Amino acid sequence: MNSPRPARRPAAVLFDCDGVLADSEPLVNRVIAADLTLRGWPMTPDAAGRTFLGTALPDMVPRIEAVVGALPADWMTLISHRVAAVMKEEVEPVSGAPEALQALASCGVPIAVASNSTRLELETKLHRLGFTSLFSGRVLSFEDVPRPKPWPDIYLAAALACAATPEDCVVVEDSLPGVRAGIAAGCRVLGFAKELACEQLEAEGAHPFTDMSQLPVLLGLGSD
Known part of the structure; x- marks a missing residue:
């Protein structure tokens, strides 16, 4: 499975947490x-x-x-x-996630985290990993929206928090409910193939990849 090609710079990047940022x-x-x-x-x-x-x-x-x-x-x-x-x-970070977040911050790309975790769990993970300040308050739990993933609510809210239209955002996900939520919101979805196979993520409309350290390149923010 080839990695997805670099795309144009997104208006914002919207992250799932479990399995994408936190190895939780x-x-x-x-x-x-x-x-x-x-x-x-x-x-x-x-x-x-x-x-x-x-x-x-x-x-x-x-x-x-x-x-x-x-x-x-x-x-x-x-x-x-x-x-x-x-x-x-x-909890520890997913390999390559801290560096990817720092690269996005250095490029000035707004980022948000949108998780099907409870607010308590999500805030605990981000605090331990030292990620809280990187998201500048753009931290959303399923408790913050009417419906959890696979409904699009949380990614629509995350895009709004970044002052971006969903079509200009990239979602980074590793689960089928999350991919479905991102697609339903109208976002481009990159599927991190850690727990699931590339083919499973691709079948739902995600562009699969296997190395989090390559995320800035896949987002059109750097080069190999």
Whole structure:
């Protein structure tokens, strides 16, 4: 699979967080798998990833309840706090992500982060990784919009936060719900093939790539 060709400079770059900036998906999967196993749905972290990659907590609930029955009313809050506690101590950046963000900042390209994580989880990850200031307040959780990914709401809001039209923005995603959200918003989507194969991302309309350090080049902001 060839990397996508460099494109014209985008008006803004809109990032997913888990699996794109933060190497957090194995940690989230560990928490979810442990919880569901205790509730009677035996699950490994790998299975949790395959089942829920890119899915917001509100969309996970009916799928889980179909297997284990009714969850406690505060289940989403409990899971969010458990995930945030793990992130605070363990999460590391995706290889090449810090350098890519710095390159974009140096070029003056507005950036935003738009995540299906809760606000608590998202802010905890960005703080630990030292990314918070790079986004200048343009940090959006699914809790900030009416509908989570795969609906386009969060990427439409992220483009607005960057004072850009969605058609002039590039979304960087690694999950199918995220790619679908970016495409539905009218953005160009680069699919980071880490958890999913290039072919899976491409089938949804993303331009796949496999090396985050190449992102500035793919955005037309540098050269090999």
